[in-house]
Amino acid sequence: MLRAGALVALGGAAVPLTGCDLFDGKPKPPDPLEPLAAEAADLAGRYRAAIGAASTLADRLTPIADAHQAHADELRRVIGRPAPSGTPAAPSTVTATEPDGLLAELRKAEQPARENAAKACAAAPAERVALLGSIAAARATHLEALK
Amino acid sequence: MTPRTAPTGPGQALADALAAEYAAIWAYGVIGVRLTGAARTAARSAEAAHRSRRDALILQLNDSGAQVPADQAGYALPYPVTDKASALKLAVEIEERAAGHWRAALPHTTGADRNQALAALTDCAVRATRWRRTAGVTPITVPFPGRSA
Numbered sequence: 001m002l003r004a005g006a007l008v009a010l011g012g013a014a015v016p017l018t019g020c021d022l023f024d025g026k027p028k029p030p031d032p033l034e035p036l037a038a039e040a041a042d043l044a045g046r047y048r049a050a051i052g053a054a055s056t057l058a059d060r061l062t063p064i065a066d067a068h069q070a071h072a073d074e075l076r077r078v079i080g081r082p083a084p085s086g087t088p089a090a091p092s093t094v095t096a097t098e099p100d101g102l103l104a105e106l107r108k109a110e111q112p113a114r115e116n117a118a119k120a121c122a123a124a125p126a127e128r129v130a131l132l133g134s135i136a137a138a139r140a141t142h143l144e145a146l147k
Numbered sequence: 148m149t150p151r152t153a154p155t156g157p158g159q160a161l162a163d164a165l166a167a168e169y170a171a172i173w174a175y176g177v178i179g180v181r182l183t184g185a186a187r188t189a190a191r192s193a194e195a196a197h198r199s200r201r202d203a204l205i206l207q208l209n210d211s212g213a214q215v216p217a218d219q220a221g222y223a224l225p226y227p228v229t230d231k232a233s234a235l236k237l238a239v240e241i242e243e244r245a246a247g248h249w250r251a252a253l254p255h256t257t258g259a260d261r262n263q264a265l266a267a268l269t270d271c272a273v274r275a276t277r278w279r280r281t282a283g284v285t286p287i288t289v290p291f292p293g294r295s296a
Contacts (some may be wrong), residue, residue, distance in 0.1 A: 063286035070290045121265050126254040130294075133253045133265050137246070137272040137292040144276045145288050 031079045033128070036120050038083070039113055040072035040135070045092025046109055050102040057099055061106075064142050071135050078128060107146045114139035153251060158213035160252040161204055164267070167248040168201040169218040174241045177224065181234035186281055190238065193274050197245070200267050207260070235282035239275050243293075246271035250293030268293050 047065035051058045076083065096102045117136035124132050154160035175194035182190050208215045228234050249268040256264050272292035279287040 059285070063288055063290075067288060067290040074291075118265060118269075121253070122261060129253045129256075129261070130250050131291075133250055133268050134291040134294050136265060137250075137269040138288065138290060140269045141272050141276040141288045141292065144273050145280075 028081075030084065031081065032123070033075050033079050033120065034084065036116060036132075036135070037072055037075035037079060039116060040068050040075060042092050043109060043113060044068035044072060046094055046106060049092055049094045050096075050106060053094055053097055054099045054102055057102065060145070064145060067138055067142070071138070074131060075135075078131060103146050107143060110139055110142050110146065114143065154255065157255040158208070158211065160248075160255040161208055161211075162214065162216050164245075164248040164252050164264075165201065165204045165208065166216055167245040168197050168204060170222055171197040171241045171245050172201060173219075173222050174224075174237055177228050178234040178238050178241075181228060181231055183231075186231070186235075189277065189281070190234075193238070193242075196270060196274075203263065232282070235278055238278040239282065239284065242271045242275035242278065243289075246275065246293040247295065 044065050047061050047068065051061050051065065094102055094105050096105050114136060117132060117139055121129055121132035121136050154163050172194055175190050175197065179187055179190040179194065205215055224237070225240070226233060226236075228237050246268050249264050249271060252264045253261060253268070269292075272289075275289075275292070276287050279285075
């Protein structure tokens with residue numbers, strides 16, 4: 001008799017991209033944290049783009065870019081599946097070219113992101129809530145750091 | 148100050164958060180006298196915020212029938228607080244510690260209690276960021292507020 005762990009491993013190896021259930025073949029519904037993971041990766045890209053546009057901001061923005069990337073990585077780990085294929089994310093861009101405009105753009109992106117993380121925290125099961133709380137709090141500190 | 152361990156249930160999680168709030172209120176008394184100007188005002192305002200959290204927690208624990216731990220008469224400082232630098236260092240640490248307890252309380256909460264715990268965690272994280280900036284510590288943010296490094 002196969003152990004459950006072996007079945008899961010086989011299923012994962014056979015259909016790694018579609019995430020089909022072993023027995024009924026239906027695709028698994030997307031994880032509710034997918035949008036937050038995509039948003040974290042997008043924010044990391046925006047900060048990197050801002051640093052590329054104004055290198056004087058590098059010291060200030062690099063730790064925040066790294067934090068968003070760490071959030072994206074941790075959310076991906078908790079979701080336990082690779083990012084869904086077939087929906088390539090739009091490249092993260094910034095339009096401003098001078099520091100004040102770039103900081104304003106980043107503030108505008110962080111504000112709704114902070115609210116999204118707080119909503120996810122409110123709706124999450126107990127095992128995910130501490131991570132989501134830290135991400136919501138981190139985004140609030142980013143807004144402070146952008147002042 | 149004792150090291151933080153994972154709470155065993157909702158009552159314990161909130162009691163731990165209350166103990167951290169008591170300690171923060173006491174610490175700000177020590178911190179405030181070493182600061183001047185805007186920093187002293189910020190310390191007073193932080194102390195008031197921790198008092199509000201303390202009062203809300205006492206009500207919450209009372210309502211749930213849980214044991215409400217009493218405040219201590221005094222606390223042992225981790226190092227002497229004799230000047231602005233040591234006061235700011237303690238302010239950062241006290242906020243990080245309170246953030247840790249509120250984060251640990253989150254999995255034991257639902258609904259309005261969870262929103263309150265998240266607001267408390269967020270406020271502590273933002274104050275820690277402001278104190279780091281005042282102290283000239285960089286970076287002024289941490290990736291996962293409330294999580295032990």
